Amino acid sequence: MSAQTRLEPFLAFSSRVTAFTVFELQGTGQAAAYLETVVGVVGEALLGDLLSIDEAIQREADGDAAVRDRLLRARIFSDERLGPVARHIIKLWYLGTWYALPKDWHEVFGSVEDDVTFVVSAAAYAEGLVWPAIGANPPGAKGPGYGTWAMPPKIPAF
Amino acid sequence: MPSSAPVDADTIYDAVIVGSGVSGSLVANELSKQGFHVLVLEAGPGEDQTIRGYEKYLSRFYEATSKDNNSPYPANPNASMPRSPAVHSLAAGQPDSSSYLVQNGPFPLDSTYTRTLGGTTMHWEGKALRMLPEDFETRSRYGQGLDWPISYDELAPHYRRAERELGVSADVQDQAELGIPFEPGYVFPMQGLPASYLDQAVAAGIDGTGVRLDGEDYHLKVRAFPQARNGIPNAAYDGGKGYVPVGAVSTHQVEQGERCQGNNNCVPLCPVQAKYHAGKTLAKALAGTVGKVDLRTQAVASRVHVDHVTGRVSHLEYKAYADPGSPEHTTHTVRARLFVLAANAVETPRLMLASGLPSSSALMGRNLMDHAYLLTWGLMPGPVGTMRGTVCTSGISDLRGGAFRHGQAAFAADIHNDGWGWAGGTPEVQVLDLVDSMNAFGPDLRRGAVDRISRQLLLAWMVELMPDPSNRITVDGRYKDALGNLKPVLSYNIADYTLAGVAQARSLSRRLFQRLGVEDHTDYRPTDVGYVSYQGEGYVIRGGNHWSGTHVMGTTPANSVVDADQRSWDHENLFLVGSGSMPSIGTSNTTLTLAALCLKSAEQMVRQLRDETSAVELATTTGSAQA
Numbered sequence: 001m002s003a004q005t006r007l008e009p010f011l012a013f014s015s016r017v018t019a020f021t022v023f024e025l026q027g028t029g030q031a032a033a034y035l036e037t038v039v040g041v042v043g044e045a046l047l048g049d050l051l052s053i054d055e056a057i058q059r060e061a062d063g064d065a066a067v068r069d070r071l072l073r074a075r076i077f078s079d080e081r082l083g084p085v086a087r088h089i090i091k092l093w094y095l096g097t098w099y100a101l102p103k104d105w106h107e108v109f110g111s112v113e114d115d116v117t118f119v120v121s122a123a124a125y126a127e128g129l130v131w132p133a134i135g136a137n138p139p140g141a142k143g144p145g146y147g148t149w150a151m152p153p154k155i156p157a158f
Numbered sequence: 159m160p161s162s163a164p165v166d167a168d169t170i171y172d173a174v175i176v177g178s179g180v181s182g183s184l185v186a187n188e189l190s191k192q193g194f195h196v197l198v199l200e201a202g203p204g205e206d207q208t209i210r211g212y213e214k215y216l217s218r219f220y221e222a223t224s225k226d227n228n229s230p231y232p233a234n235p236n237a238s239m240p241r242s243p244a245v246h247s248l249a250a251g252q253p254d255s256s257s258y259l260v261q262n263g264p265f266p267l268d269s270t271y272t273r274t275l276g277g278t279t280m281h282w283e284g285k286a287l288r289m290l291p292e293d294f295e296t297r298s299r300y301g302q303g304l305d306w307p308i309s310y311d312e313l314a315p316h317y318r319r320a321e322r323e324l325g326v327s328a329d330v331q332d333q334a335e336l337g338i339p340f341e342p343g344y345v346f347p348m349q350g351l352p353a354s355y356l357d358q359a360v361a362a363g364i365d366g367t368g369v370r371l372d373g374e375d376y377h378l379k380v381r382a383f384p385q386a387r388n389g390i391p392n393a394a395y396d397g398g399k400g401y402v403p404v405g406a407v408s409t410h411q412v413e414q415g416e417r418c419q420g421n422n423n424c425v426p427l428c429p430v431q432a433k434y435h436a437g438k439t440l441a442k443a444l445a446g447t448v449g450k451v452d453l454r455t456q457a458v459a460s461r462v463h464v465d466h467v468t469g470r471v472s473h474l475e476y477k478a479y480a481d482p483g484s485p486e487h488t489t490h491t492v493r494a495r496l497f498v499l500a501a502n503a504v505e506t507p508r509l510m511l512a513s514g515l516p517s518s519s520a521l522m523g524r525n526l527m528d529h530a531y532l533l534t535w536g537l538m539p540g541p542v543g544t545m546r547g548t549v550c551t552s553g554i555s556d557l558r559g560g561a562f563r564h565g566q567a568a569f570a571a572d573i574h575n576d577g578w579g580w581a582g583g584t585p586e587v588q589v590l591d592l593v594d595s596m597n598a599f600g601p602d603l604r605r606g607a608v609d610r611i612s613r614q615l616l617l618a619w620m621v622e623l624m625p626d627p628s629n630r631i632t633v634d635g636r637y638k639d640a641l642g643n644l645k646p647v648l649s650y651n652i653a654d655y656t657l658a659g660v661a662q663a664r665s666l667s668r669r670l671f672q673r674l675g676v677e678d679h680t681d682y683r684p685t686d687v688g689y690v691s692y693q694g695e696g697y698v699i700r701g702g703n704h705w706s707g708t709h710v711m712g713t714t715p716a717n718s719v720v721d722a723d724q725r726s727w728d729h730e731n732l733f734l735v736g737s738g739s740m741p742s743i744g745t746s747n748t749t750l751t752l753a754a755l756c757l758k759s760a761e762q763m764v765r766q767l768r769d770e771t772s773a774v775e776l777a778t779t780t781g782s783a784q785a
Binding site for chain 2: 016017019069073090091094097099117118121122123126130131133134136137140143146147149150151158
């Protein structure tokens with residue numbers, strides 16, 4: 001798979017699990033860096049499996065959100081191999097940080113080089129989605145301007 | 159420009175200043191304005207004299223996985239600094255020497271400072287409170303602590319100068335209501351910062367709450383804190399001359415930081431330099447043309463030498479290193495007519511004690527104070543926009559003074575716009591918990607983040623601590639840093655007087671949460687660092703980074719280390735400046751007061767430098783050569 005063809009299903013999955021649109025995810029400018037981070041740590045095969053299962057779930061759910069969420073939980077989030085990686089993809093988007101995978105994951109699926117906790121980049125920190133989710137700026141970046149803090153928060157609808 | 163080139167050993171400076179933090183920078187600037195030749199020695203690196211250097215701090219912070227209050231500043235074993243992640247619970251009788259600050263106990267103190275150009279003002283929050291007049295006389299008024307050798311009225315003109323230099327935003331009326339006198343018509347350089355939406359929600363619920371302490375009634379009112387942070391200039395300042403905020407400083411032209419932008423990151427670093435840091439004063443000092451200021455960074459003062467005939471300081475030794483990663487260094491000597499130790503209330507007594515100079519009062523390093531912080535936290539009934547604005551805009555200051563101080567500590571409370579972070583409940587922690595433990599994803603995760611973060615309320619109760627000679631900084635030959643300098647050893651405990659204030663704060667917090675309908679999530683566990691038990695209830699006490707008292711000022715050489723001008727009683731050409739001189743700290747963050755003290759002391763230094771004849775200089779240099 002080329003990087004471009006991988007990016008599309010990666011963004012589709014990311015959008016479902018973060019509740020941000022693909023457009024918003026693209027807007028962070030971090031999509032390629034996050035994809036590279038995931039592939040770099042767990043490898044293409046694992047990510048490929050995760051994304052094909054996600055695509056199958058979409059076909060099967062056929063637009064029914066409750067069915068989709070049940071299947072995501074059953075086939076991805078509770079899967080011993082894929083679950084921890086899926087949760088880490090959510091954290092990447094929300095916090096800009098890759099967290100080292102749990103010890104028992106390594107014990108079962110083999111140790112992975114470069115699996116340490118790290119902030120993907122200074123820009124990734126500032127693009128964490130937790131900040132727009134709560135209607136705030138990341139501490140230390142994107143200062144909203146003098147006195148804005150006195151106004152009621154604007155928490156975006158989704 | 160900062161330089162690490164060795165100082166010319168033949169130069170006799172008018173003054174050598176150890177430390178480039180707020181104290182050292184203020185003194186350097188004042189002496190330079192009067193035409194003197196000054197050398198500033200900074201133990202840490204000096205990369206923030208350029209915007210590029212300052213931004214390096216910022217990217218180091220962005221990229222740090224642990225965002226503690228020293229995370230923007232590089233690790234440097236040659237001039238190490240205390241860091242929160244290095245503080246552990248202590249086993250009885252076993253000092254923890256695993257990090258730079260050796261904790262001898264019994265209480266482990268999580269307080270830090272920053273050893274870099276600009277000192278701890280790089281990471282300070284920026285509150286710039288005057289002390290109450292009664293804080294200067296707690297011994298005579300309340301039978302507690304120590305009286306100052308000077309009164310509020312004597313310090314008031316210096317407070318005004320400090321407020322100009324640091325650039326303070328505040329409303330006079332708010333402060334005057336607390337019993338702080340201001341000269342008629344005084345306004346602060348800049349208008350008070352607007353209260354956050356969270357402050358307003360808290361005020362709506364608790365303003366007017368009555369508190370009865372020791373038979374007297376107090377009524378609470380949420381009010382803004384004075385802050386050394388740029389806001390809207392007051393046109394009426396300085397008799398109508400107004401005020402121009404000082405933004406980012408750099409060796410290159412740069413225009414930012416003339417207003418606070420609400421980056422919510424005062425601690426550990428304001429990204430736009432809207433918050434005062436000592437680099438702003440130092441930049442003026444370095445650019446001054448009346449006198450001359452030389453700056454040496456990566457130069458760690460290692461020994462103060464005294465001429466035993468005259469009692470004067472003859473010279474100072476320092477260790478210069480080129481690479482923070484290597485202990486390789488060279489040792490140099492520097493001579494001056496006046497020596498000023500402005501290294502902070504831990505490093506200054508550490509240097510004196512390491513030089514074998516415990517002071518004839520034996521009080522060097524003793525009477526260590528900090529504020530005891532009790533955190534209480536919960537969730538407001540609905541989203542209040544937590545994580546916006548400066549780290550703190552308002553709080554409760556009505557219990558800073560009163561007759562109850564006979565029996566228990568005074569206290570104040572900060573409303574934290576940055577939520578539960580200090581208590582370990584950052585947005586990061588919330589997201590990780592939602593994803594890993596609550597199994598939330600998609601819309602549940604987004605809603606969960608709002609529910610758990612935007613409703614956060616954290617009150618930080620600042621409780622006063624009185625001077626106690628057994629709370630102290632010492633040195634011990636067993637503990638040395640990478641350059642072979644003795645590390646500071648801290649012995650610290652919290653007296654019942656303070657704990658009574660802590661208990662009162664906890665109980666008041668419960669009442670306020672009840673009024674606000676706040677879900678109380680406050681949780682103190684016996685395994686937490688700083689856990690104490692008092693009268694059957696457990697609390698966790700954190701440090702406030704307000705190190706003070708360790709070269710206490712007083713009225714005689716027997717009861718103090720320095721006089722009211724912060725001049726050493728033992729050595730007439732040595733000044734120990736900063737919060738270490740303060741005999742009490744009340745419920746004020748210490749920076750504004752220590753800045754006022756330094757400006758006062760600088761006047762005495764100028765008088766002394768002018769009065770001394772060259773004959774005295776010669777005698778001193780000759781004397782030291784023989785010694």
